[in-house]
Amino acid sequence: MSSTWSLPADIEIPVRHPMAPEPGAQMREHWEKCFGCGSDQPTGLGMTFIAGEGLTVEAQFDVAHRYQGGPGVIHGGILSTGFDEAMGTCCMLLANSVVTAHLEVDYARPIVLGSTLKFSCRIDGAVRRKVYSSAEAYVDGSNAPVATARALFVQIDMDQHFKDTKQFIDHF
Numbered sequence: 767m768s769s770t771w772s773l774p775a776d777i778e779i780p781v782r783h784p785m786a787p788e789p790g791a792q793m794r795e796h797w798e799k800c801f802g803c804g805s806d807q808p809t810g811l812g813m814t815f816i817a818g819e820g821l822t823v824e825a826q827f828d829v830a831h832r833y834q835g836g837p838g839v840i841h842g843g844i845l846s847t848g849f850d851e852a853m854g855t856c857c858m859l860l861a862n863s864v865v866t867a868h869l870e871v872d873y874a875r876p877i878v879l880g881s882t883l884k885f886s887c888r889i890d891g892a893v894r895r896k897v898y899s900s901a902e903a904y905v906d907g908s909n910a911p912v913a914t915a916r917a918l919f920v921q922i923d924m925d926q927h928f929k930d931t932k933q934f935i936d937h938f
């Protein structure tokens with residue numbers, strides 16, 4: 767990993783929301799039209815999520831041929847999208863609405879089309895509206911991660927943040 771990412775000194779461990787899904791339970795999509803998780807988004811990743819213990823989430827999707835970048839391997843942007851979605855969903859354990867402010871990925875190994883890509887995500891801490899997360903991605907048969915990521919999410923007011931794009935909720 768080549769990252770210079772560091773967590774702030776005043777970081778605190780937030781409390782998992784009491785209404786968050788139980789460990790082992792499937793977590794819901796945050797929006798049905800979302801490219802990452804939406805059930806009404808036929809060209810999307812179709813990611814699924816299982817709540818883990820504490821502030822952790824496991825996620826996965828199948829690397830379809832349409833996600834190809836180089837010959838036979840995943841496009842790097844699709845992999846970063848998977849991280850974004852998985853870590854963003856992990857933040858839902860706090861029952862706050864967040865958007866990504868910063869995302870960085872280290873690509874360690876090529877990921878072959880047809881793989882099932884699995885993500886282990888956690889919340890590392892929070893400061894005010896900022897939620898810090900990190901994650902690793904694995905494919906079957908690999909003990910070492912094929913990629914790692916770190917991200918900063920910022921809590922938002924949904925009505926304010928999407929005030930200019932509300933029409934997309936009714937007209938996709």
Ligand SMILES: CCCCCCCCCC(=O)SCCNC(=O)CCNC(=O)[C@H](O)C(C)(C)COP(=O)(O)OP(=O)(O)OC[C@H]1O[C@@H](n2cnc3c(N)ncnc32)[C@H](O)[C@@H]1OP(=O)(O)O
Nearest residue numbers: 796850851854855863864865866867868894895896920922
């Ligand atoms: C609903 C659940 C969803 C779960 C799954 C979601 C998965 C997918 C998530 C996405 O892909 S979201 C789409 C991509 N992201 C965006 O479009 C966000 C675009 N950026 C913004 O809208 C604003 O920049 C943002 C809301 C992130 C922040 O603007 P604000 O005016 O609300 O806050 P502000 O700029 O004061 O920043 C708040 C704190 O974050 C810090 N910050 C913001 N951007 C940063 C950055 N890039 N790097 C480091 N720190 C950053 C900022 O310094 C400050 O720190 P302090 O509390 O210490 O003062």
